[in-house]
Every structure is written in structure tokens, then in C-alpha cells.
Amino acid sequence: MEVLAVLGVVIRLALVQRTDFARTLDQRVEVSTPVTSFKRMQEGVFLWRNNINPYEGGVFHQAPLLLALFHVLDDRMIPYLFILLDILVAKMLVEIAKHRALDLKNQTWRPFFPSKEEKEALLAHESAESKTVTKESGVKKSDPTIPTESALVPLFVGVVYLLNPLSIVTCLARSMLVFNTAAVVTGVYFAVKGRQVYSMFFLALASYVSMYPVMFVLPCSMLIAKSLKVKIWPNIIFEQPFSASPVSFLLFATFTIALLGVSNVLMGSWDFLESTYGVILLVPDLQPNTGLWWYIFIEMFDQFRLFFLLVFQVFVVAFVLPLSLKFREHPLFVVAVFGIIIATFKSYPAVGDVAAYIPFVFMYQELFKYMKNLYIITHLGFSTCILLPLFYNLWIYAGSGNANFFYAITLIVGVAQVLLLGDFIGAMVRREWERGEGYAFRGRRIEVMLK
């Protein structure tokens, strides 16, 4: 497993040093979007070095602190910075996965007793411990209805991220999504560890770079509450309907304002807000990408534009509260679901967003057996990976296709991700139910018949 992780890093290094993929990948619309493109960052840095406001041109839409970072960095060091960030992301994913593995091991299953006698015997035997044991620990299983699950290997999650071709491509193209992913994963890592300040700082950084990670504040505050209180108090507190650390929100707000203030000091004015967050919110640049926004907004009449912008933006953030409430005992799961939602519905998605949520999905491997559509989803994923660049080439370069070809494939991408979302949430719901009240129906197909 370690070999695979190292292989992921070696592939990146080799591709950076030996080949010229970086330049061609930067131009692919599936990888780089107007708000994450490295070419635009270069443009912004050049303009700034020549004492021109980079936000005036309408080309550069990235955060001022990133501008400052790339201003001071040497050109040759930049690809290695991105590889370093990928390594850090993988490391932190491994740590989060370790926490998740522990969590999985500690999950309680309500025991199922076929008859009353067995129940008495089992209760007498297991009065002290309320834990189930799995096959790997060697102790005999007490309840045969509990499914046999292999423990989560934390390093596997890191390998999934490193060897994922989508993340390799994003790293090579030097897309700003790497910063986004790194900040989010770091925020979640510190949340899992219970470090409130650091977690909120990195989440503030993530939402400063692109707006949508603000959705992660709620599950991360729940994670913080969970980890803090589990350490200090037993499960009684955890029974409360909704425990999130309220201080986290305050910290997040403070850090966001501080970052924006620092940017103001750097740029000298508040003009950058319109060019960075205004672009993410109002979507003026309709360059084709793997998302669902560009096609509909290109053909929309101006009088409806604001309405549909509102609808689309609300659609992204509307699931924050309901999902957090429903899965309040599994904040990490909520993080994974929000990752999928963001990657599907955000205004300028790219394959880097997909690469960001896949490790979180793999942390919930026990849900895969409850998912019905995994086969379709994987095959749709593979086919869209091939068809997206193919149809883009056919449309733009060969001229024998049109935008509808490419748009159809983006629709299929959306379908695949929505299927994944539905399946994932459904699997978690089913599993939770089976763990709790549904003990009689574990592992069985359920048919509902109306009489």
C-alpha cells in the first residue's frame, strides 16, 4: 500500500519533469475553469507586476492572497508546490481515515435475537460490553445478522487520492482547486482532531479561495463538537438533537473578515470582491466546463437571469441544514455528501472537485454494499472521462460536432453524480436503520405490498 502511495507521487514528479502535459492540460476546459486556471493566474501576476490592477481586465478571478503567493514564488518551483500540496492532502486524508476507521470499529449494532432464550443468554454474556466485534479481531461474533465488514485501511484512502488520474491531472495543470482541496481537507482534519481555531482558519481560507466551502462549516463544527465532547464527556451529551460548536461560527466569521481585510490592505481597495466572488455568484464568464450552468445561462434571456442564478445558487446551499440535521451523528458523512453536491452543482466545476470528494466517499466503504447503482456510476464515470474531451475536440477543433455533444456528456456527468448522491445517502439511511430499529430486516430484501 505504501508502494502505491509513493507511486502516485512518482507519477506526478515524472509527468512534471519529463513531459509537457502541464501546458496542454491547462487549456482543457474539463480541468481548468475561469476561476481556477493557472494561465489566468500568470496573467494576473504579470499585470500586477506591471502596476496594473489585475482585476480590471475581466480575465483574472482569483483571490488576492493567491496572487501574492504566486508573485513571490519562483516559476520553476510552482509545479513542485502543487505536488507538495497533493502529498499533504493525502497525508491528512490518511489521518482522517484513521479516525474514521476507529469510528467504524466503535459502531454499535443493536443485537437481534431470534428467540427469547438466546436473548437472555446473550444479554447475560454481554452485559459489560456493548460493543460488537468483527471477524478480524478474532473474538466470536455474537450476532449473525450483523454484516461482516473489513476494517477500513486508512492508507487506502490516501492512495485513492494520489493514484486517481483526475487528481493527477488537476495537479499537473496547476489548477487552484488544489489549494481549495488542501484547505478543505486540512480544515476537516483539524476538526476531526478537535482543534477549533485551526479548523475554522483553514475553512475560512478555503471559502476565501472559492466560496462554496462555506458549506463545510456546519459539519466541521459538528465534528469539533463531537470530538471535543467525546473526549471530555460520555455519550450522554451526544444524544442532544443537534450539537455544533457555536464558537466555530464566530471563529469562521472572524477569520473570513480578517482574510478579506488583509486582501484589502494588499490590493488597496475592495474592487477585488466583484471580480472574485461576484464571478462565482453571478457567473458572467460562460466558458464551457463539466458543469450544468454554462449551457443554460448562455441561452437565457436577461430578464430571467437573476432568478435562475438565485435558484441555482440556492440549490447548492439548500441541503446544508437538512442533511446536517439528518446525519448529525455522522458529520464526516455530511462532509462527503457536501463534497458531492458542490462538485455537481457549483458554478464552475472541474474534475478536481470530483477528485476531492472521492476519498471521502471511500472512507465509507461499508456503505458500498447497500448501494444499488455503483456499477452504473463507475461505468458512467469512465465513459464520461473519455467522451468529454472527445466531444470537446469534435466541437471546437474538428468543427464537426456542436455544443450539444459536449453538453450531453456534462449532463451524463451530472446524472452519474446525482445517482451517486442518492445512492450514497440512501445507503447511509439504510445502514443506520439496520443498525438501530431495523434489526429484523438486516441483509434482507424488503418488498412493500399494498393490500
Next chain:
Amino acid sequence: MNFLNWLVLVLGAASATNAAGGAIRVVEDMRGLDRAALAADFLSAGAGSSGGGSGHTNNWAVLVCTSRFWFNYRHIANTLSMYRTVKRLGIPDSNIILMLADDVACNPRNHFPATVYNNAGRYLDLYGSNIEVDYRGYEVTVENFIRVLTGRHEEHVPRSKRLLTDDRSNILIFMTGHGGKEFLKFQDAEEIGSHDIADAIAQMFEKKRYNEIFFMIDTCQAASLYKQIYSPNVLAAASSLTGQSSYSHHHDMEIGTAVIDRWTYSNLETLEKLERQDKNTLANLFKTYDSSVILSDPGIRTDLFPRGIENALVTDFFGGVQTTELTLEMYKTSEKQKVLPADVKVEFDGRLSSAQKDTLLEKPRYKLKVVLPQTYLINVPFVLCFGLLLTGVVVAGSV
């Protein structure tokens, strides 16, 4: 008086002598003269002509080619030749109304694209790159021609398309195309009659829109078109009399059409020899017409022209001559400037007084801000604030 002003005057006088064809009269003392008498004196002086001057102060030209299509190449060439002549002799583009169908230079049948020649030797490209066609293509209509002459335009018509003459303007009206007895065909779609032309010129007289008109027309039976004019101070010349056709001069084998008409060619042969200061009269021009060469009898109508063709210079109509008078008096252009009368002598000792310096060196109204490219853009406040933020986070996080 001020040395610089004196210098300007002398140089101006020198250039004016070169540019204008007229004599320069330097009025020494303006205060003693009666203004009205001065004006009358100026206007009657003319361009230093022999005998009675024309009394005009500006020249205009209306050059109309009424034909379109490729086989009427020669009519475009006629008009453009006249255009070139009047421009060469001094009438500016702002005083020329050029009406052409303008469909031969870029015609697909033109072997020499973007050119118009009036000679088989193709010595001179008349189309060039600085001709200004005011009415082109389908804008050349009878209605537009009459509107130009009478000055009755709609509000939106730009100034470049208007004949902005006054009662001191000499106008050259040149028309060429296909004509018949008392009519002229416009663009193969409509025609103008001789009565229309006469009435338009009468309107111009009523509105005092001309001083003198020279009406030239090169069509078949051209003389019939000027027959009905009844306004004073109009001189007319035509390529042929009623009942006669006008002929083209010669073909160009590679262009494939005739390139010039005979009467216009005859006029040009004389006009090309003239310069701006030329003192030749129209009578001399008309004497050069040879019916056996033109193959038609040119018609001249002088009964409406009391001045007489022996007194009218060619440059009265074809050139943009202007009488110039210089004065040594200065105009006041700013509050600080003093008007120096001519009889006050100011010693120039090589140094300017402060008052004179102020008038000469005015401060610029705007400030130039020089922006140097900065290479070090991460400024200190930002570094401080960012450092503060990071330390704050670290400190708060470790608590």
C-alpha cells in the same frame, strides 16, 4: 511692436503670397478707415484681375455623374477629371459636392481594380486614395440634386452633403451622362428636365445662394438643358447643340470601354496647363474648342452673364482663389494680453518681460502623472497584517 507678432505677419504674408493668387494689400492704419467702405473696397478688389472683379469670396463645385454601370466608365472618368482639376486649382473637399454612382473602380469587370483612368496611357489614376464622394450609388437622384442646389435638406443630412454657399460664392456645376432634348437621365431610372434645372437655379438666386454660376454639361444635345435658365449671373457651356450627339474620345483596350469624352478631353487639355495664379479667361478657354476635333459644336450661353467671358478668369470658377488682406492689428485672445495699436513701437531687446512671458508660456491645464512600474508590490502593511493574522491563529490555536 512685438517681435514675434511681426515675424508671424511677415511669414504669413510670404505664405499668403504663395498660396493665394491675389495681391496682398497691407492696410497700415485701420482705425482711420470706415468699415463699410473697407468691405466694399475689399470685395470689389477681386483677385487682382484686370478690370471688374467677380466679387466672390469662396468657390464651390457641384460635380454630378448621372450614369451608372460599367459601360459608362467614361462619365465617371469625366467627373473625376473635373474633380481632380478643381482640387488641384484650390477648391477644398469641403467645398466640393461629388455625386457619382461609384461602381466602376471596384467593379469585377475592372482589369485594374480600385483605379479609374481617363487616358489609354493610364498615366494618372483618378480614383486614388483621397477622393471624397458625397453622394454615391443610389443616392445620386434628381431629388438629391435639386435638394443640394436649393439647400432644402432634411434635418439629418450631414454638412458634408450640403451646398453651404452664400451670396459671395462662385459655383461650378458640372454634369455628365446620357441626355436628350431638354432632359438628362439619372441612373437609368429617372430624368431631370431643363425646366427643373432652371427653376432650381432661380431658387438659388432668390435665396442668394450664389454670386455666379458656371454650368458645364457634357451629354448628347447638351445645349437644350441650359436653354431654360433665367436667373442672372449664370454662364453655361455645353458639349453639343440641340440635335447633335456628343462623342467619346478613345477606348482603352484593356479596360474595354471608352475612357473619356471628347468635349471634356478638350477642356482638360487646356485646364491641365493652368496653375493657380493663372490669368487666363474663360474666353480663352472657349477659343480652344475645335468642332472638328470634338465632333460636335459646343454651346456657350452668355446672355445671363453681364460681366462678360473676357473678364471672367478660369480660376474664378475652377480655382479656390481667395483675396487676402493683412492687418498689423492684433486680436485680444486672453485677458492678460494687451492690444497693441499699430503706431506704438515696442523695443525688442531680446528679453521678454514677465507679462509677455505669462502670455506666451501658459501653464498646462492638466498634470501629467508619471507612473513607474513597481517591482516590489507586496507592501509593508500587507506583510504586517498577514503576519499578525497568522500569529493570531497560531496563538489562538495553541490555547
